Amino acid sequence: xxxxxxxxxxxxxxxxxxxxxxxxxxxxxxxxxxxxxxxxxxxxxxxxxxxxxxxxxxxxxxxxxxxxxxxxxxxxxxxxxxxxxxxxxxxxxxxxxxxxxxxxxxxxxxxxxxxxxxxxxxxxxxxxxxxxxxxxxxxxxxxxxxxxxxxxxxxxxxxxxxxxxxxxxxxxxxxxxxxxxxxxxxxxxxxxxxxxxxxxxxxxxxxxxxxxxxxxxxxxxxxxxxxxxxxxxxxxxxxxxxxxxxxxxxxxxxxxxxxxxxxxxxxxxxxxxxxxxxxxxxxxxxxxxxxxxxxxxxxxxxxxxxxxxxxxxxxxxxxxxxxxxxxxxxxxxxxxxxxxxxxxxxxxxxxxxxxxxxxxxxxxxxxxxxxxxxxxxxxx
Numbered sequence: 078x079x080x081x082x083x084x085x086x087x088x089x090x091x092x093x094x095x096x097x098x099x100x101x102x103x104x105x106x107x108x109x110x111x112x113x114x115x116x117x118x119x120x121x122x123x124x125x126x127x128x129x130x131x132x133x134x135x136x137x138x139x140x141x142x143x144x145x146x147x148x149x150x151x152x153x154x155x156x157x158x159x160x161x162x163x164x165x166x167x168x169x170x171x172x173x174x175x176x177x178x179x180x181x182x183x184x185x186x187x188x189x190x191x192x193x194x195x196x197x198x199x200x201x202x203x204x205x206x207x208x209x210x211x212x213x214x215x216x217x218x219x220x221x222x223x224x225x226x227x228x229x230x231x232x233x234x235x236x237x238x239x240x241x242x243x244x245x246x247x248x249x250x251x252x253x254x255x256x257x258x259x260x261x262x263x264x265x266x267x268x269x270x271x272x273x274x275x276x277x278x279x280x281x282x283x284x285x286x287x288x289x290x291x292x293x294x295x296x297x298x299x300x301x302x303x304x305x306x307x308x309x310x311x312x313x314x315x316x317x318x319x320x321x322x323x324x325x326x327x328x329x330x331x332x333x334x335x336x337x338x339x340x341x342x343x344x345x346x347x348x349x350x351x352x353x354x355x356x357x358x359x360x361x362x363x364x365x366x367x368x369x370x371x372x373x374x375x376x377x378x379x380x381x382x383x384x385x386x387x388x389x390x391x392x393x394x395x396x397x398x399x400x401x402x403x404x405x406x407x408x409x410x411x412x413x414x415x416x417x418x419x420x421x422x423x424x425x426x427x428x429x430x431x432x433x434x435x436x437x438x439x440x441x442x443x444x445x446x447x448x449x450x451x452x453x454x455x456x457x
Contacts, residue, residue: 080250090216097221111421121410123175128402131180140254151177152240159234274389288435290412318372325376
């Protein structure tokens with residue numbers, strides 16, 4: 078579990094690192110802030126496509142081999158980014174990051190069910206998905222700070238080395254994981270057609286994650302615009318966001334096992350409230366409680382939505398998780414792209430209203446769902 082958590086930590090640090098470095102990368106490579114946001118959009122789109130594709134192509138290959146190969150690709154891609162002298166090369170490397178994120182997460186998302194007894198699954202998932210929040214707590218703020226001190230290229234190189242370290246951890250710590258059930262090309266559309274709870278879980282993912290990244294991707298320009306914060310201050314606020322997210326992850330890891338629908342409702346309402354408060358902040362100190370509230374809510378998102386998906390299709394965890402990862406990363410791409418369109422034409426704070434609206438729509442969607450039943454389906 079720890080080795081998988083380290084892998085997810087490395088991957089999510091890699092995927093989200095540009096959030097804290099949009100301004101310096103854009104300035105150095107001669108592109109606008111909205112265009113620089115493609116560093117988040119591109120891997121999101123690619124991860125959405127690669128999640129189901131790699132799950133199918135993996136066939137009967139030992140999952141340990143697949144996971145190690147994908148984390149190695151991520152490390153190499155970030156080292157390439159650190160030497161890029163043109164934005165197109167950075168985007169090509171980010172393409173590879175997307176392949177690694179989509180494939181890795183689609184397989185690792187349900188791996189807790191194979192590594193621990195059933196009564197420990199909730200806590201095991203909290204450990205594994207703690208890698209997501211730890212990336213937010215340590216990876217993105219540390220990368221932002223390192224980028225401000227030594228340049229954005231150094232930050233990308235550091236993430237590349239982190240990926241190679243994760244590879245070593247997995248080679249020595251992860252046991253052999255032979256394929257339990259091969260996912261065929263027809264498994265995914267059948268799951269969508271026959272299991273309403275999976276469809277509802279994917280809709281919740283699209284709403285909550287798109288809304289979050291529509292605003293969070295551009296948190297640095299928002300804070301610069303509203304509070305005059307510099308790179309170091311933004312890094313500190315991202316650290317606070319991540320610490321709160323880690324708390325949210327732990328709480329949700331326990332609570333979502335019994336009350337997954339209620340946790341989703343809490344996430345939607347809290348996210349909308351926090352995002353709506355952003356235009357009111359005028360100083361970095363005033364932004365801190367808003368960022369903490371937002372981080373607490375978003376920290377619960379990955380483990381809660383993954384719990385929903387696993388409860389919806391407990392007998393087809395890889396297929397269901399690949400669809401979830403597809404929706405999750407497509408949402409990251411949509412949010413970053415949509416926010417980029419807005420910040421290139423309007424003040425950065427313009428992303429607030431649509432982000433809050435999407436989070437609020439998730440509340441009735443979650444409350445309208447039917448109960449989960451033993452065979453993994455639900456009544457609606």
